[in-house]
Amino acid sequence: xxxxxxxxxxxxxxxxxxxxxxxxxxxxxxxxxxxxxxxxxxxxxxxxxxxxxxxxxxxxxxxxxxxxxxxxxxxxxxxxxxxxxxxxxxxxxxxxxxxxxxxxxxxxxxxxxxxxxxxxxxxxxxxxxxxxxxxxxxxxxxxxxxxxxxxxxxxxxx
Amino acid sequence: xxxxxxxxxxxxxxxxxxxxxxxxxxxxxxxxxxxxxxxxxxxxxxxxxxxxxxxxxxxxxxxxxxxxxxxxxxxxxxxxxxxxxxxxxxxxxxxxxxxxxxxxxxxxxxxxxxxxxxxxxxxxxxxxxxxxxxxxxxxxxxxxxxxxx
Numbered sequence: 001x002x003x004x005x006x007x008x009x010x011x012x013x014x015x016x017x018x019x020x021x022x023x024x025x026x027x028x029x030x031x032x033x034x035x036x037x038x039x040x041x042x043x044x045x046x047x048x049x050x051x052x053x054x055x056x057x058x059x060x061x062x063x064x065x066x067x068x069x070x071x072x073x074x075x076x077x078x079x080x081x082x083x084x085x086x087x088x089x090x091x092x093x094x095x096x097x098x099x100x101x102x103x104x105x106x107x108x109x110x111x112x113x114x115x116x117x118x119x120x121x122x123x124x125x126x127x128x129x130x131x132x133x134x135x136x137x138x139x140x141x142x143x144x145x146x147x148x149x150x151x152x153x154x155x156x157x158x
Numbered sequence: 159x160x161x162x163x164x165x166x167x168x169x170x171x172x173x174x175x176x177x178x179x180x181x182x183x184x185x186x187x188x189x190x191x192x193x194x195x196x197x198x199x200x201x202x203x204x205x206x207x208x209x210x211x212x213x214x215x216x217x218x219x220x221x222x223x224x225x226x227x228x229x230x231x232x233x234x235x236x237x238x239x240x241x242x243x244x245x246x247x248x249x250x251x252x253x254x255x256x257x258x259x260x261x262x263x264x265x266x267x268x269x270x271x272x273x274x275x276x277x278x279x280x281x282x283x284x285x286x287x288x289x290x291x292x293x294x295x296x297x298x299x300x301x302x303x304x305x306x307x
Binding site (some may be wrong): 008010019080092 | 189191192193196199200211212214216217218219220222223224225227233234235236237239240258260262263291295296
């Protein structure tokens with residue numbers, strides 16, 4: 001039974017590899033897609049702009065009112081609580097929120113944050129905004145966790 | 159009692175439909191958009207470099223062929239065996255992602271990040287499918303097959 005299963009598995013795997021690569025070659029998708037269309041995960045873009053910002057710097061920019069905070073979390077989390085004066089732009093609604101993006105200031109520092117060190121959405125959203133021409137965008141890896149643990153100003157949506 | 163129920167041809171057919179259709183449907187979005195699937199794989203931070211792209215090119219086809227194998231009875235045991243191994247790997251990936259607190263989309267049935275965030279419900283879904291696979295593996299379906307398994 002196991003030997004038969006192993007033989008059949010090998011056949012299926014070979015067929016899948018053949019089909020996958022053939023489809024990729026003819027459709028121009030996957031490994032044979034035009035170079036540069038896959039960046040080995042959005043998280044690997046941290047070495048290029050936008051750059052990270054720590055809580056002390058974020059606090060300073062907040063207090064001097066020279067930065068706009070953008071919340072990349074889900075709407076539900078934003079409504080429960082967010083950095084004071086932040087605006088909501090959930091990563092998964094990026095394409096649907098064109099009016100929000102168009103209203104962002106291009107001459108101001110934009111600080112994108114999500115839950116904390118373990119979430120990706122701030123980095124991904126910052127990269128997308130950077131690609132849209134927001135050169136002053138930065139991401140705040142400490143995010144909501146760091147901000148609240150330092151007792152910095154927050155508010156909840158009504 | 160349980161053994162006789164689980165060896166009933168109609169019960170087995172129901173399990174085959176569940177497992178087979180799940181993987182056929184799961185593969186469609188990924189075949190259509192391998193780059194988005196590659197990003198979903200990369201977000202788990204378990205593999206790096208070009209590996210996610212290679213996985214995204216081949217894995218959906220493995221799922222599709224195995225789904226058809228389970229549904230049709232052709233290469234049935236091989237299909238079930240691969241699906242069992244995939245389900246165990248997917249479950250471990252989701253569990254490690256949850257333990258590390260990753261806020262990522264599953265990349266399981268849809269590539270829409272708004273729909274499939276990873277969570278413990280995904281782990282329980284997978285465990286259900288693994289149990290169904292374990293019932294199917296030793297079976298030899300004789301009804302509703304293209305050729306006898």
